Amino acid sequence: MVDRLANSEANSKRIGVVEGCFGAAGQPLAIPGRVLIGEGILTKLCRKKPKLRQFFLFNDILVYGNIVIQKKKYNKQHIIPLESVTIDTAPDNGEYDLRNGWLIKTPTKSFTVFAATATEKSEWMNHIGKCVGDLLQKSGKAPVGEHAAVWVPDSEASICMRCQKAKFTAVNRRHHCRKCGFVVCGPCSEKRHLLPSQSSRPVRVCDFCYGMLTAERLKPRRSRTSDIDL
Structure with missing residues (x-):
């Protein structure tokens, strides 16, 4: 399915919309073979307190940013290569009443995100896991063994x-x-x-x-x- 969408007009338009939402400050996202798998708002556990962030899952990268105007404008774009990502389920956070969380771990930065429902969490983790697995299989690389620590809030x-x-x-x-x-x-x-x-x-x-x-x-x-x- 991903291969079929890679060069489709619909996929190109969707990626173009995401680029437009980040504006001139964001990096270009359209490259041959890249497919936008899905998107959604997740709660990211930051150093000071949890904050809503807009996430975009592509078949090779995970992109997220601050929400300025929902569905229209985002800033502070972050791009994470999926080849370096490992995910693990995370415990509930009682202080902020957050559930349905998982860890996104990379060599440079690791953090916890929470979805609104258990179903949403499962879908995100399944899609991310499949994308990471496909990339490693194609490249022949081994999973990254060491990751940055998740900061304690x-x-x-x-x-x-x-x-x-x-x-x-x-x-x-x-x-x-x-x-x-x-x-x-x-x-x-x-x-x-x-x-x-x-x-x-x-x-x-x-x-x-x-x-x-x-x-x-x-x-x-x-x-x-x-x-x-x-």
């Missing part, structure tokens, strides 16, 4: 999740470790470490993750001659 931590002592206030701000996603205080996250999948520059990590990353980096590599009997 600010509201779920009143004290530092590492030292368990520092209370967050207007002065003592919350920070996020880019490796584990924990909410941590400034003194517990003063160090930086290079996480190539997330940034070309060293990023903030907590003391615990810094120790783990440093130990891994300093671990001596086994010599190729170590197994040779002399």
Whole structure:
């Protein structure tokens, strides 16, 4: 079905409408073989609070943006290559009464989204899973093994999740470790470490993750001659 729609006029028009909704600030989306599978509004669990976002699923990418005018205008376009995506079901969020959620995990960024119904969640997960599977089968690549951590929302931590002592206030701000996603205080996250999948520059990590990353980096590599009997 996807192959049949790839070069159809109807598919081209649908993609053109999506491009138009993002305006000049959005990246072009029409390329040969790309098909718009579906679209819908999902609740994305952001750092501060849940926010509605418009999502578009193509056969090779997942696109989402802020809703300015529903069905007419979106901004802050994000494009995620599906080859790098892994999805897992997520627990309900009691604080905001959110259900029907799942994790969208990639090497650069991972987050949780929630659908309005269980049926909608199932359809989204099935379609995303099929698109990812088809892409990997065609390319012969293996699924991505490492993903960025899902950030713990600010509201779920009143004290530092590492030292368990520092209370967050207007002065003592919350920070996020880019490796584990924990909410941590400034003194517990003063160090930086290079996480190539997330940034070309060293990023903030907590003391615990810094120790783990440093130990891994300093671990001596086994010599190729170590197994040779002399």
